[in-house]
Amino acid sequence: MDLLRVSAARHFQLFTTSCRNMHLLKKQAYVNGEWVQASSNAVFPVLNPADDSVIAEVPDMDAADAKTAVDAASNTFKTWKNTTVKERSYILRKWNDICLQNVDHLAEIMTAESGKPLAESKGEIAYGTSFLEWFADTARHINGEIIPGPWPNKKILVTRHPLGVVSVITPWNFPFAMITRKVGALMAAGCTCVIKPSEDxxxxxxxxxxxxxxxGVPKGVINVVTSSRKNAAGVGKVMCEDPAVGCISFTGSTHVGKILYGMAAKGIKRVSLELGGNAPFIVFPSADMEHALDHAMLAKFRNNGQACVAGNRFLIHESVFDKFVEGFKGRIGQKCVLGPGNKEGVTCGPLVNKAQAEKVTGLVDDAVAKGAKVLLGGKIAKHLGDKFYESTLLVDVKPDMAIYQEEVFGPVAVCYKFKDEAEALEVANSTRSGLASYVFTKDLGQAFRMSEKLEFGMVGINDGILSSCEPPFGGIKESGIGREGSKHGVEEYTDLKYTLMSALDK
Known part of the structure; x- marks a missing residue:
């Protein structure tokens, strides 16, 4: 066993050393076209969640550094907003092309710091670059309107204009795609930005x-401020309240989103919030069971369950419940391979940090203590490390259990029985979250009824993967405000201006 530990430690040492030698591994923040340290010279470590080894140290910036970045973005906006849509489109497309040429390098860094398997990291890069390509095209179609008016000899013109500096605050679960989805859109609209990535x-x-x-993105258009949790509040305050900031674009928890929304309200700033989910995955008797099970695996275990659109509550009709659960158990046991993300064959890596592992453990332990039954998993795989949570399947979950209402954000599938369509809707909608939902049925009328009555911003009918660059991604209720992707994703970063052209007969 000691020899195995030494071998594993040596493997990770070689892996992290290779990361340090890669030309894309940057250890400084980026402000106004310069790679910079924090003004205090403070740094914090970025850890590999698989073994807690230090990949690199990056600047631990504070409020003063954030202010410098906002000022740089504000000054650059004065010129960037006047660039042509053709220029912006060209730069975005070139960024897309260069990213695609560096997939392996990007994926290795992503796997090292997030823990996700290399195959998933490469998949995220393909997904993330699709937004750059999409917004390169969309930039040239930000159109206005001419509206017929009630008066003679007058014309009503409506034009779209970039709204200014955007504060971009991104999560750890999709560290590349969340940036391209936001920054590609705001650049296409003519805005500049300051990015605060997750400290993880x-x-x-x-x-x-x-x-x-x-x-070729000009200096000051994109600025990146890195900070630890210690300085995150001060940096966030500047990014939300500075008068030069026109919009806060945030993806993350509902709890943090509410805090940022309150801060933005002080300046009546635009917000684009993509917050937590609690997605129901509903299977009716008419569903193609094998197809539903395949998509249940995709909806639940992509990124090890660490996704806001992950299937969280599996609502299965009582007539097919046992068949679904047995099939789900078999697939989980066969296809979920736990281990370090850079190991061949691994499909589920570690959870991103200790806090996340403790949250998932607490939810499962609470459910089991109150009578839930574990059919598979249910604990940390300690032989791998303290953040490798086993792929888990629970049944007999009741409303008094925390896991019944809370988003798990981990590899835990919870199955419930329902009797009819009305009960499925009642349970599915009994949450303040309203991001994604999934329905499996061959009944066309039922599919349309569920789409109409489900209180979620997105509904997948017979499909467990919703995300792409073309549709508008976002939620309702406490799952957010605004949309990302599609043409609407660019329009989020524009203001409408109404111009009345009068006296045209003079």
Whole structure:
């Protein structure tokens, strides 16, 4: 066993050393076209969640550094907003092309700091670059309107204008795609930005920005401020309340989103909030069972369950409940392979940090203590490390259990029985979250009824993967405000201006 530990430690040492030698591994923040340290010279470590080894140290910036970045973005906006849509489109497309040329380098950094398997990291880069390509095209179609008016000899013109500096605050679970989805859109609209990546995954953000620099993004258009949890509140206050900031774009927990929304309200600033989910995955008797099970695996275990659109509550009709649960158990046992993300064959890596592992453990332990039954998993795989949570399947979950209402954000599938369509809707909608939902049925009328009555911003009918660059991604209720992707994703970063052209007969 000691020899195995030494071998594993040596393997990770070689892995992290290779990361340090990669040309895309940046250890400084990026402000006004310069790679910089924190004004205090403070740093904090970025850890590999698989073994807690230090990948790199990056600047631990504070409120003063954030203010410098906002000022740089504000000054650059004065010129960037006047660039043509053709220029912006060209730069975004070039950024896309360069990212695609560096997939392996980006993926290795992402896996090192987030823990996700290399195959998933590469998949995220393909997904993330699709937004750069999409917004390169969309930039040239930000159109206005001419509206017929009630008066003779007058014309009503409506034009769209970039709203200014955008504060971009991104999560750790998709550290590349969340940046391209936001920054691609705001750049297409003519805005500039300051990015605050998660303290768990800043290296992917810095690598993405290095490629943006290579693509010719002018200095000051994109700025990146890195900070530890200690300085996050001070940095966030500047990014939300500085008068130069026109919009706060945030993806993360509902709890933090409410705090940022309150701060933005002080300046009546625009917000784009993509917050937590509690997605129901509903299976009716008419569903193609094998297809539903395949998509249940995708909806639940992509990124080890650490996704806001992950299936959280599996609502299965009582007539097919046992069949679904047995099939789900078999697939989980066969297809969920736990281990370090850079190991071949692994499909589920570690949870991103100790707090996340403790949260998932607490939810499962509470449910089991109150009578839930574990059919598979249910604990940390300690032989791998303290953040490797086993892929888990629970049944007999009741409303008095925390896991009944809370988003798990981990590899835990919870199955419930329902009797009819009305009960499925009642349970599915009994949450303040309203991001994603999934329905499996061959009944066309039922599919349309569920789409109409489910209180969620997105509904997947017979599909467990919703996300792409073309549709508008976002939620209702406490799952957010605004949409990302699609043409609407660019429009989020524009203001409408109404101009009345009068006296046209004079």
């Amino acid at each position: 995954t800043p290296l992917t953000a810095l690598a993405a920005v290095e490629l943006a620099v290579q693509a």
